[in-house]
Amino acid sequence: xxxxxxxxxxxxxxxxxxxCLSVTSLxxxxxxxxxxxxxxxxxxxxxxxxxxxxxxxxxxxxxxxGIVAALLGxxxxxxxxxxxxxxxxxxxxxxxxxxxxxxxTVSELTWGEGLHRYEAGGYELVLGADIVYxxxxxxxxxxxxxxxxxxxxxxxxxxxLRYERDHAFLGLLRxxxxxxEVFHDAPTDVRVYxxxxxxxxxxxx
Numbered sequence: 001x002x003x004x005x006x007x008x009x010x011x012x013x014x015x016x017x018x019x020c021l022s023v024t025s026l027x028x029x030x031x032x033x034x035x036x037x038x039x040x041x042x043x044x045x046x047x048x049x050x051x052x053x054x055x056x057x058x059x060x061x062x063x064x065x066g067i068v069a070a071l072l073g074x075x076x077x078x079x080x081x082x083x084x085x086x087x088x089x090x091x092x093x094x095x096x097x098x099x100x101x102x103x104x105t106v107s108e109l110t111w112g113e114g115l116h117r118y119e120a121g122g123y124e125l126v127l128g129a130d131i132v133y134x135x136x137x138x139x140x141x142x143x144x145x146x147x148x149x150x151x152x153x154x155x156x157x158x159x160x161l162r163y164e165r166d167h168a169f170l171g172l173l174r175x176x177x178x179x180x181e182v183f184h185d186a187p188t189d190v191r192v193y194x195x196x197x198x199x200x201x202x203x204x205x
Contacts, residue, residue, distance in 0.1 A: 035130035079109035112140025
C-alpha cells in the first residue's frame with residue numbers, strides 16, 4: 001500500500017504531526033477531515049481532563065484524534081476497519097514519543113461486530129470524528145456506543161450538520177443519551193457533541 005505523508009501543526013500543542021494518508025484504498029483514512037481537527041482542538045482546550053482516562057476512538061481514519069488524546073494523557077484504543085490497520089500503526093509510531101508508545105493501541109473494529117472482544121462499559125471516553133455519514137450504519141454505531149461506554153462515561157462526537165441524516169442520527173442518539181452541543185467552530189461549522197447515558201449525574205470525568 002502506498003502512503004502520502006503530510007504534516008499538520010497544532011497551535012495549542014505547538015508540535016508537528018506527520019500523518020500517513022492512504023492513497024490507494026478507500027478507507028476513512030484517505031484524508032484528515034476537519035471534524036478530526038476540531039475535535040482535537042476541543043480536547044486541547046482542556047474542558048475534560050484526560051490524564052489516565054481509558055478512551056477509545058471509533059472510525060479513526062488517520063488516528064489523529066486518538067494520538068492527540070494519548071499525548072494529553074489518555075490510554076487510548078484507536079480503532080477502524082481492517083484496511084486501515086497498517087496506516088494507523090504507522091501514524092502512532094511516527095507521532096508518539098517513545099515513552100508514550102504504550103499509551104495507544106491500534107485495534108480492528110467494525111461497528112456492531114465482535115463487540116465481545118471489547119469490555120462492556122470499559123471506556124470512560126468514546127471519541128468519534130465525522131463518523132455519522134451512512135444511515136445503514138446507525139444501528140450498529142449506536143449499539144457500539146452503548147456497549148463500549150462506561151455507565152458514567154462520556155461520548156464526544158464532532159460533525160457538520162449537512163444533511164437530514166445527520167439530524168436523524170442526533171435524534172436517535174438522544175433517545176439513548178443526554179446530548180449537549182459543547183463546542184462550535186464557526187469557520188468550519190463543525191460542532192462537538194457530548195453524550196452521556198440518561199439518568200447519570202453530571203460531574204466531569
